[in-house]
Amino acid sequence: MRREGSALSGAATVMAKELADNLTSTRMRLLELLIFVTGAGAVYATIGSVKDLAGLVGEDQFIFLRIFTTAKEPLPSFVAFLGFLIPIVSIALGFDSVNSEFNNRTMSRILAQPIYRDALLFGKFMSGLVTLAVVLAALWIFVVGLGILMLGLPPGTNEVVRGFAFLIAAIAYGAVWLAMAMLFSIVFRSSATAALASLAVWLLFAFFWQMLVPLITLAIAPPDMFDPMSQLATINVGMGIARFSPNTLFGEATQAFLNPETRSLGPVLASQMQGADRGAPLPFDQSLMLVWPQMTGMIASVIVLFTIAYIAFQRQEVRA
Amino acid sequence: MSGPIIHTEGLTKAYGSKIAVDRLDFDVEAGEVFGLLGPNGAGKTTTILMLLGLTEPTSGTARVAGFDPLRQPLEVKRRVGYMPDQVGFYDNLSGIVNLRYTARLAGLDRREADEAIAKSLERVHLSHAGAKPVGTYSRGMRQRLAIAEILMKGASIAILDEPTGGLDPQSTREFLELIRSLKKDGMTILLSSHLLELVQSVCDRVALFNNGKIGLTGRVESLLQDVLGGSHWIRVEATGDNLEAAVARVPGVTRVTRDGAALRVEATGDLRADIARAVVHAGGNLTMIAAGHASLEDVYTRYFEGVAHAA
Known part of the structure; x- marks a missing residue:
């Protein structure tokens, strides 16, 4: 059975409307304020210690990237902050995107216009993604600007490229949470339930996953004291399970992009390190190769979650 | 088209x-x-x-x-x-x-x-x-x-x-x-x-x-005719025995039902005078009689009543 007309006609209109809603809503203002204040706080605190760390400015080739990754007690690093805050922003953007149309009783009226449901869902997702990208890009520029002001030197090309790759990773990470929040907004008719479900998943991955991983790993692949290969297998299984969490993927991606010295994200055997120039930074393309699976994993999760959401939405009854 | x-x-x-x-x-x-x-x-x-x-x-x-x-x-x-x-x-x-x-x-x-x-x-x-x-x-x-x-x-x-x-x-x-x-x-x-x-x-x-x-x-009009067989209703409040049967015998009356103390009569026209006469002949005490045009509601009630009974 073939449908007539483009599935995406009207998507741009939906996107424009949702984008206007997102960018003008009080909810978004509050989140932007939160993320900018915490981001600025983290970076401001960090820059002092980065200067100490690097000794003299100019000795460290990647001093700009240290702004993102260095933690200054008691504050976590800027990257760690983002790891927490991006999911919150994404959830806030997505948790009521579909069910609010039902609760407002606008859904059937909108779907009675000559568009397919695809356009509505796609437009909403894209507007969320664009909003997220705008917020993160603004934050990124803000932090880089702050760095230039406080360090008194511009970032090098390599640093800009790596910083940009990190921005892309952050957007992909946000997209995972956005797709998940939208899925819940379709599955649950009540916005509050969808928000709570999203936050529950966020809590699971942000806090409990790292506690659960060793338990699950030991159950699946207990290490044999006398067999070093089985211990390696345990580590690999553990990492595999940990990587179900988008937080792990984002963490690894940022580590590779922002710490050019990172050579491997898994266990490295002594034999593999033979002849390696320890502590020497990798070229950007090698770092990219290193986290290619992580990036692919995040983007694939977005597609899988969106597809499930899409199927759920297509099958949903329009009547409230 | x-x-x-x-x-x-x-x-x-x-x-x-x-x-x-x-x-x-x-x-x-x-x-x-x-x-x-x-x-x-x-x-x-x-x-x-x-x-x-x-x-x-x-x-x-x-x-x-x-x-x-x-x-x-x-x-x-x-x-x-x-x-x-x-x-x-x-x-x-x-x-x-x-x-x-x-x-x-x-x-x-x-x-x-x-x-x-x-x-x-x-x-x-x-x-x-x-x-x-x-x-x-x-x-x-x-x-x-x-x-x-x-x-x-x-x-x-x-x-x-x-x-x-x-x-x-x-x-x-x-x-x-x-x-x-x-x-x-x-x-x-x-x-x-x-x-x-x-x-x-x-x-x-x-x-x-x-x-x-x-x-x-x-x-709408043809439904009134088809389902009710008539277009008027008459409400009769009276006391007495066997009034229903007496009223039902009046020519033009299509249906009589009891509605609390009153009788509800459906008819092809305004038969108030005939019904009043019938009630009095049957020895009843007539206290009130009123008439009106049948509405779709009557059709509706009647029709689905019929459907429910048939089922």
């Missing part, structure tokens, strides 16, 4: 084992006002959603303006304006912005849309409120905004689900006036309601709906 503008054949929708709409066949001619009449949960909204292609029928087919809503939903939705039960708008946006959004979705460009919106708001007497957020609108204003949306779209068919639900009598009257003026413009209107008087006053033809089935279809 010739032939009916809305046509269904064996249209069926089942949710699991529950059949919401059962083998529906009906036609709506271009330019008429057709009423789907039935209690809540009778399957009216489901039928409407199937006509719009928003719900997939389990079996059977529908044609709207010559298109299949299942396979050519965009063609159908371009020609049909829909006002859902308890229509909603984005409360934080103004009436104009709300309409502009749907206009863009309907494929109008910005300039066309603004012209069409101004014209349609004028038509439903909302020009003064167009710039205000919809959150400040009354129920009646929202309903009229929904009509403005249908007009703006240039739809030739309007499907209105419970159009006067929750309106006060004054707003209802104005709304009915609006429906009549749409009909005058040649728009085909399909409306669903459980309010029988409303349907009786605006519809050319009605379909009585219950449990997902259409019981009867036809013009």
Whole structure:
């Protein structure tokens, strides 16, 4: 059975409307304020210690990237902050995107216009993604600007490229949470339930996953004291399970992009390190190769979650 | 175009084992006002959603303006304006912005849309409120905004689900006036309601709906005649024995039922004098007698009573 007309006609209109809603809503203002204040706080605190760390400015080739990754007690690093805050922003953007149309009783009226449901869902997702990208890009520029002001030197090309790759990773990470929040907004008719479900998943991955991983790993692949290969297998299984969490993927991606010295994200055997120039930074393309699976994993999760959401939405009854 | 503008054949929708709409066949001619009449949960909204292609029928087919809503939903939705039960708008946006959004979705460009919106708001007497957020609108204003949306779209068919639900009598009257003026413009209107008087006053033809089935279809007057066998009711309050039998023997009386202490008589004309005489002859004490025209409600009650008894 073939449908007539483009599935995406009207998507741009939906996107424009949702984008206007997102960018003008009080909810978004509050989140932007939160993320900018915490981001600025983290970076401001960090820059002092980065200067100490690097000794003299100019000795460290990647001093700009240290702004993102260095933690200054008691504050976590800027990257760690983002790891927490991006999911919150994404959830806030997505948790009521579909069910609010039902609760407002606008859904059937909108779907009675000559568009397919695809356009509505796609437009909403894209507007969320664009909003997220705008917020993160603004934050990124803000932090880089702050760095230039406080360090008194511009970032090098390599640093800009790596910083940009990190921005892309952050957007992909946000997209995972956005797709998940939208899925819940379709599955649950009540916005509050969808928000709570999203936050529950966020809590699971942000806090409990790292506690659960060793338990699950030991159950699946207990290490044999006398067999070093089985211990390696345990580590690999553990990492595999940990990587179900988008937080792990984002963490690894940022580590590779922002710490050019990172050579491997898994266990490295002594034999593999033979002849390696320890502590020497990798070229950007090698770092990219290193986290290619992580990036692919995040983007694939977005597609899988969106597809499930899409199927759920297509099958949903329009009547409230 | 010739032939009916809305046509269904064996249209069926089942949710699991529950059949919401059962083998529906009906036609709506271009330019008429057709009423789907039935209690809540009778399957009216489901039928409407199937006509719009928003719900997939389990079996059977529908044609709207010559298109299949299942396979050519965009063609159908371009020609049909829909006002859902308890229509909603984005409360934080103004009436104009709300309409502009749907206009863009309907494929109008910005300039066309603004012209069409101004014209349609004028038509439903909302020009003064167009710039205000919809959150400040009354129920009646929202309903009229929904009509403005249908007009703006240039739809030739309007499907209105419970159009006067929750309106006060004054707003209802104005709304009915609006429906009549749409009909005058040649728009085909399909409306669903459980309010029988409303349907009786605006519809050319009605379909009585219950449990997902259409019981009867036809013009209001002919339904009165066919189902009730008469067009009047007479209420008799009297005391005495065997009055029912006595009244039933009066020529022209089609039915007598007991309604508390009173008798309810259905008849082909105003037979008050004859009935009064019969009551007195039978030795009863007549205290009150009143008559009136039968309404669709009587048809409805009677018809579905019959269906329930037969089942």
